[in-house]
Amino acid sequence: MSDETEGSAPSALPTKLTRTKERWAEEGKFLTGRVARPESDRLPPGQHLVKDWPVLDLGLQPMLPPSRWRLDVDGLVENPIHWDLDAFKAAPQSTEVTDIHCVTTWSRYDNRWEGVRTRDLMDLVRPRAEAHFVLLYSYDGYTTNLPLEDFAAPDAMLVHSWEGEPLTRAHGGPVRLVVPHLYFWKSAKWLKRIEFLPADKLGFWEERGYHERGDPWTEQRYSE
Numbered sequence: 001m002s003d004e005t006e007g008s009a010p011s012a013l014p015t016k017l018t019r020t021k022e023r024w025a026e027e028g029k030f031l032t033g034r035v036a037r038p039e040s041d042r043l044p045p046g047q048h049l050v051k052d053w054p055v056l057d058l059g060l061q062p063m064l065p066p067s068r069w070r071l072d073v074d075g076l077v078e079n080p081i082h083w084d085l086d087a088f089k090a091a092p093q094s095t096e097v098t099d100i101h102c103v104t105t106w107s108r109y110d111n112r113w114e115g116v117r118t119r120d121l122m123d124l125v126r127p128r129a130e131a132h133f134v135l136l137y138s139y140d141g142y143t144t145n146l147p148l149e150d151f152a153a154p155d156a157m158l159v160h161s162w163e164g165e166p167l168t169r170a171h172g173g174p175v176r177l178v179v180p181h182l183y184f185w186k187s188a189k190w191l192k193r194i195e196f197l198p199a200d201k202l203g204f205w206e207e208r209g210y211h212e213r214g215d216p217w218t219e220q221r222y223s224e
């Protein structure tokens with residue numbers, strides 16, 4: 001149950017995958033040194049296409065019945081919100097079809113998402129002028145950070161559905177973030193809280209050597 005996993009720090013669980021990924025960050029694994037452009041190339045450098053949708057996380061998939069899911073949006077905002085799933089679904093809904101690029105080199109094209117655009121969320125909470133970054137908190141203890149401009153990308157969304165079906169627990173249901181133009185580790189599953197901040201604060205993978213921004217087109221896989 002989420003009661004057991006909500007408060008636990010994922011850093012206390014150095015799984016084999018976590019250690020392997022930390023080593024990749026140290027070694028600069030998968031870097032090709034090539035640069036691609038989203039206008040002319042659809043597949044970023046060093047990526048290969050997959051047809052299925054892999055599941056990647058820290059190994060703790062919180063069990064969140066839709067009735068128990070809550071989202072807090074707070075920090076430097078005029079109008080903090082505390083939503084349940086009904087309130088989330090009452091907000092303006094949108095659909096987007098976008099590609100996934102995971103730093104572990106798989107990409108998946110044409111994912112159909114439904115949910116609330118981050119821009120529509122920002123219209124509701126009204127970030128203050130001093131807000132320049134967001135930190136996302138998830139129910140498994142995961143965190144990830146984003147500059148405000150990336151969070152506010154026109155195709156970035158808080159999604160509840162994929163291909164017309166409710167997002168599964170394995171893929172971050174009831175609600176996850178999707179930021180299509182950055183590596184997929186920025187797209188927090190089991191979203192719990194969005195905090196607007198004046199300055200950058202590193203998230204789980206960013207603290208372990210992953211890039212602060214994570215642009216797949218310039219292979220921002222790891223920090224220098």
Ligand SMILES: Nc1nc2c(c(=O)[nH]1)N[C@H]1C(S)=C(S)[C@@H](COP(=O)(O)O)O[C@H]1N2
Nearest residue numbers: 054055056057058138142171185187188189
């Ligand atoms: N809450 C949470 N979100 C997360 C992660 C995680 O461990 N916990 N892993 C990230 C990573 S590294 C990837 S590649 C994607 C994987 O999403 P998927 O399992 O739906 O493919 O989720 C991202 N969001």
Ligand SMILES: [Mo]
Nearest residue numbers: 056102103185
């Ligand atoms: Mo990932």
